[in-house]
Amino acid sequence: MLNAHPDLTASVLVGLGWYYLVMLLMNLYWTVQAFHHDGEYANGLPRATPWAIYSSILGMVCFYHFTYPPDGFLIYMPEVFKVNFDRYFSNPVLYFALSIAGFWALIALREWWTKPKVSWVLLNLSLLFMGLSMTDYDFRQIVGKPDNVPIVAMLFIVAFCTWIYFRRAVDNDRRMAEGRPLFEEENNEKVLVWPDLVYTELICMVLLTALLIFWGIALKAPLEEPGSAVKTPNPSKAPWYFLGLQEMLVYFDPWLAGVVLPSIILGGLMAIPYIDFNKVGNGYYCFKERAFAVSTFLFGFLPLWVALIVLGTFLRGPNWNFFGIYEYWDVHKVEAANNVNLSEFFWDWLGGIPKGSDLLTILLRESPGIILIIGYFAVLPPLMGLTILRSYFIRMGLIRFLVFSNLILWMAILPIKMLLRWAFSLKYIVGIPEWFFNI
Amino acid sequence: MSVGDYIRNSQVWKSVFRHPAPTDRRNRVVVMLTNFFLHLHPVSIKQQGIALSYTWCMGGITFFLFLVEAITGILLMFYYRPTLEWAFYDIQALRDVQTLGIMREIHRWGAHAMVITVWLHMYRVFLTGSYKPPREFNWVIGVLLLVLTLLLSFTGYLLPWDQLAIWAITVGSNMAKATPFLGVEGPGFQVFNTSGYELITNASDAKFLLLGGRFVGEATLNRFYILHCVAIPVVVSGLIAIHFWRVRKDGGISQPL
Numbered sequence: 001m002l003n004a005h006p007d008l009t010a011s012v013l014v015g016l017g018w019y020y021l022v023m024l025l026m027n028l029y030w031t032v033q034a035f036h037h038d039g040e041y042a043n044g045l046p047r048a049t050p051w052a053i054y055s056s057i058l059g060m061v062c063f064y065h066f067t068y069p070p071d072g073f074l075i076y077m078p079e080v081f082k083v084n085f086d087r088y089f090s091n092p093v094l095y096f097a098l099s100i101a102g103f104w105a106l107i108a109l110r111e112w113w114t115k116p117k118v119s120w121v122l123l124n125l126s127l128l129f130m131g132l133s134m135t136d137y138d139f140r141q142i143v144g145k146p147d148n149v150p151i152v153a154m155l156f157i158v159a160f161c162t163w164i165y166f167r168r169a170v171d172n173d174r175r176m177a178e179g180r181p182l183f184e185e186e187n188n189e190k191v192l193v194w195p196d197l198v199y200t201e202l203i204c205m206v207l208l209t210a211l212l213i214f215w216g217i218a219l220k221a222p223l224e225e226p227g228s229a230v231k232t233p234n235p236s237k238a239p240w241y242f243l244g245l246q247e248m249l250v251y252f253d254p255w256l257a258g259v260v261l262p263s264i265i266l267g268g269l270m271a272i273p274y275i276d277f278n279k280v281g282n283g284y285y286c287f288k289e290r291a292f293a294v295s296t297f298l299f300g301f302l303p304l305w306v307a308l309i310v311l312g313t314f315l316r317g318p319n320w321n322f323f324g325i326y327e328y329w330d331v332h333k334v335e336a337a338n339n340v341n342l343s344e345f346f347w348d349w350l351g352g353i354p355k356g357s358d359l360l361t362i363l364l365r366e367s368p369g370i371i372l373i374i375g376y377f378a379v380l381p382p383l384m385g386l387t388i389l390r391s392y393f394i395r396m397g398l399i400r401f402l403v404f405s406n407l408i409l410w411m412a413i414l415p416i417k418m419l420l421r422w423a424f425s426l427k428y429i430v431g432i433p434e435w436f437f438n439i
Numbered sequence: 440m441s442v443g444d445y446i447r448n449s450q451v452w453k454s455v456f457r458h459p460a461p462t463d464r465r466n467r468v469v470v471m472l473t474n475f476f477l478h479l480h481p482v483s484i485k486q487q488g489i490a491l492s493y494t495w496c497m498g499g500i501t502f503f504l505f506l507v508e509a510i511t512g513i514l515l516m517f518y519y520r521p522t523l524e525w526a527f528y529d530i531q532a533l534r535d536v537q538t539l540g541i542m543r544e545i546h547r548w549g550a551h552a553m554v555i556t557v558w559l560h561m562y563r564v565f566l567t568g569s570y571k572p573p574r575e576f577n578w579v580i581g582v583l584l585l586v587l588t589l590l591l592s593f594t595g596y597l598l599p600w601d602q603l604a605i606w607a608i609t610v611g612s613n614m615a616k617a618t619p620f621l622g623v624e625g626p627g628f629q630v631f632n633t634s635g636y637e638l639i640t641n642a643s644d645a646k647f648l649l650l651g652g653r654f655v656g657e658a659t660l661n662r663f664y665i666l667h668c669v670a671i672p673v674v675v676s677g678l679i680a681i682h683f684w685r686v687r688k689d690g691g692i693s694q695p696l
Contacts, residue, residue, distance in 0.1 A: 147603075150551040161559055164492060165566045184695050188487045193480045194467040197489050204496055205503055212507065212552075216544030223534055226527045227605035229654060238610045239596050241554050241589060246610065255625045258614025269582045272565070273575035281568040283695045285493075290568060297565050301558075436617070437626035 005137045008070040012134065017065035019131050023124070024058040030120060031055050054124075076135035077326070086324030092250075093422050095315065095322075096415075099307040106162065106302070107295060110287065114167040126156075136326045142314050146219045151240055151313055158306055162298075168285035169294075176286070184284040234318045234331060243312025244305050250320065251417045253438045261410070265300075268407045272297075275404040277395050300411060339427035342369045362432055369430035373439060381405035479683055481691060488692040493567070497560035501588075502679065504553040508591075511546040512668065514539055519598070521664035523657050526600035550592050557588045569693035577685040580678055587675050594667035597660060605655050608663070612655065615646040622646060 034048035041047060061075060089095070105113070112118060130152075133139045143152055172182050225231075238246045248257035281290040315322055317329035346368040347353035354365045363370070385393035385401055393401045420426040430439040446452055447460070461470040471482045487493055518537055519529045533540040561581065564570055570578035597608045620627045622645045631638035641653055651658030686692065 147551070150548065150555060154555045157555065157559065158562075161495060161562060164495070165563075168492070169566075182695055184487045184493065186487075188485050188694075190483045191486050191489075192464070192467045192483050194461050194470055194477070196486070197480060197484060198477065200489065200491070200496075201499060204499065208500060208503060209507075212545045212549055213541070215548045216541045219544070219548070220534070221544045221547040222603065223530055223599055224601040224603045227600045227602055227655075229605070229656075231602065233602055233606050236606045236610050239593055239607050240551075241592065242611060245614075254614050254617035255619055255622070259618045259622075259625070266582060266586060269561075269585075270579045273570040273572070273578050276571065279571070282571040283567060283569060283693045285567055294566065301562060432626075435626050435629065436624050 006070065007076060007135055007137050008073050010070055012140070013065045013068065013070060013073065016131060016134060017062055019134075020058055020062035020065060023127055023131070024055060024062050027051060027055040027058055027124070075132075077132040082136060082326040086327050090315075090322060090324030090327065092311065092315075092322050092418075095311060096303070096307075096418060099303040100415075103299060103303050106166070106298070107287075110166045111170050114163060114170055119163055126159075133325065138328050139325050141329075142325070146222050147240065148313060149219060151309065155306070155310065158302075162302070165285060166287070169287040172284060172286045173288045176288070182284050182286075235316060235320055237312070237316075240309065240313050243316075244308035247308045247312040247316070248414060251414065251421055253436070255436065256439065261414075264407070264410050268410070271403060271407065275396070275400055275407070277400070296408070296411075304411070304414065339421065339425045341428045341431040342372070342426060343431060345424070345426075357434060362434060366430050366432055369428070369439065373430060377406060377409060380409060479687075481687065484692060485694050488694045494692070495559060495563045497556045497563055501553055501556045501560055504549050504556060505675070505679070507549045508546060508553065509672065511542045511549065514542045515546060516668060521598065521660050523600070523660065526598065526660060530599045530601075550595060553588060554592055557585050561585060564693070567693055574685075574689045574693070577682060577689055580682050580685065584675065584678050584682060587671055587678070591667060591671050591675065594663040594671065597655070597663045598667065600660065608659070609655050612646055612649050615649045616641075616644065618645040 031048050031051040034051050035046055038047035041049075046052075064075065089098075113122065134143070142148065168183060172184075175182055237243060245257060245262055248261060251257070252261070276293055278290055278293060280286075281293075287294055314325065317323040317327075318331040318333070319335075321333050321335050323329055323333075343365050344353060347365070354361050356362075381402055384405055389401075389405065392404070396404060417426075417429075420429075428438045430437065432438065440448075457473050458469045459466050461467040468482050471477050471480055515533070518533055518539070520526065530543065533543045564578065564581065593608075593611060597604045616622045617625045619625045620630060621639065622628060623639055623641050625645075628639040628644070641647065647653060649659075649662075650656070651662045
């Protein structure tokens with residue numbers, strides 16, 4: 001019988017063959033480098049041996065992909081892995097927890113994971129994971145969508161850039177601790193812009209043009225059916241770079257997720273140079289001198305922006321339900337959502353919610369949430385300024401500190417609301433649908 | 440005398456390039472000062488400041504992609520009519536018929552790439568602390584350019600007028616409806632609707648302003664087309680000029696102080 005959703009087709013196998021060929025070439029280069037520079041084990045065997053074996057396996061895998069028909073093909077992601085991965089890893093709670101854990105590991109283990117060998121192994125693992133996953137039909141449907149290809153590429157580029165940053169920051173931190181000059185200060189003669197810079201620019205332009213043309217030939221720009229106001233697609237997604245914001249709609253109403261929070265993100269970005277009073281760390285990579293600033297920014301960029309875009313693009317399907325990476329996007333998947341407002345919690349506990357639609361009743365009904373919000377934004381900053389962030393307060397002055405602490409608190413409300421939702425099924429902290437004022 | 444020398448000694452050549460080829464030190468300096476396109480650069484520069492592993496080249500790539508988008512965009516404008524009747528079918532023709540159809544692919548992939556590179560440029564500038572004095576204001580301009588890049592991409596998203604386009608814009612513009620005070624589903628709009636006057640309605644709120652109507656329709660297409668092809672690019676060009684000028688004026692390419 002013909003399978004409408006084949007995991008493996010001839011074109012997929014050939015495509016993967018090319019993929020493994022690239023991996024093979026990368027690892028051959030690595031093997032040669034290791035052979036020249038890594039020396040030998042005690043028994044005289046070159047330390048490059050494991051890499052040579054790995055490369056040969058990749059070579060065979062690559063050859064196998066180019067030559068075998070899809071029936072009875074042996075290399076694919078095992079079904080048991082897919083099922084268990086989707087079962088245990090496929091929910092937003094674990095996804096977010098893992099992205100936070102990853103963020104913590106980036107910083108805490110920075111001296112370890114930026115070592116070339118470690119990062120090379122990590123890169124190979126992620127490439128193998130990707131390659132094996134591509135044998136799954138549903139995975140391919142999402143990741144292989146032409147508009148999603150740049151996002152996959154972005155993940156690897158962001159990872160690479162983060163690697164460069166931490167590698168050079170760790171190096172410079174060590175140099176400063178040892179009293180040596182910064183990496184950026186060594187071999188830093190002045191050179192003429194012609195030819196040193198203009199040629200780099202020229203080569204860059206040529207390569208980019210070639211890349212764009214190649215990309216344009218290889219992947220057709222998508223064009224769906226003509227637009228129709230009556231046929232609503234499910235899921236309806238914003239352009240991919242706004243999917244982090246769309247993901248916030250799960251936790252906040254549109255006025256916050258779509259208007260206020262984006263504005264605060266932009267305002268906060270613009271405010272960075274004016275609230276960062278730390279004069280050092282200007283013009284070179286470092287971590288220790290700017291640990292707080294860098295960590296905050298990385299937290300905003302990696303788990304709260306990039307990871308949420310990935311979540312919104314690859315893992316949110318029909319009805320904005322969460323789907324595992326190997327899961328079929330079933331329109332009829334039902335997720336129970338029975339969320340409760342803070343006011344309901346509070347008044348149930350006291351024995352009865354105030355009913356009525358006049359101003360005072362509404363304010364009374366929502367008073368617990370309103371007090372919490374006022375406390376969060378108005379009382380917490382001075383409190384922090386007098387206690388844990390006292391040194392910041394003294395150096396920043398009143399206005400600067402208030403702006404800074406409020407921005408930090410705004411940044412924290414998304415994780416806080418997520419936690420409250422997952423732990424207590426909390427819908428709104430302040431819920432006044434009469435005025436569209438829900439927090 | 441070879442043909443090359445003959446050309447280089449002609450009056451025409453010399454009127455364009457005012458000095459010999461930049462093969463020696465003196466002329467390599469002069470070329471930077473006399474060429475309009477090169478004079479954005481200084482004459483000499485710190486070696487580490489232009490090292491790829493330091494700059495990632497992302498700002499330059501973003502600018503280059505902006506130029507690619509401008510050129511391919513202008514070519515596409517020759518084929519594309521922003522009306523409900525034609526928009527979709529013109530794009531379809533670009534895909535299936537027109538010789539220059541690949542311009543659309545390059546335009547779309549270049550746009551995706553530009554969004555990514557502009558983020559990475561910001562990422563690098565932050566991580567090297569290059570926003571610190573004296574470059575604070577240039578960072579602010581950079582954030583504005585980032586927003587405008589996203590808006591350029593967002594407005595361009597609608598133009599193919601397929602399902603993907605109109606629903607992505609519908610989802611995005613539904614947010615405008617919830618703008619505090621200015622949207623019909625935003626908190627506080629009632630302030631403007633007291634004592635019998637209805638200032639904020641679904642025919643006058645922020646979403647209406649964005650779409651030129653209550654729904655994504657012909658007026659929206661026209662509005663987004665003008666924003667995408669004229670209004671935003673003009674503003675972006677101006678800001679880019681200031682951004683580059685200030686890089687030079689605020690102490691040059693970022694380096695340890």
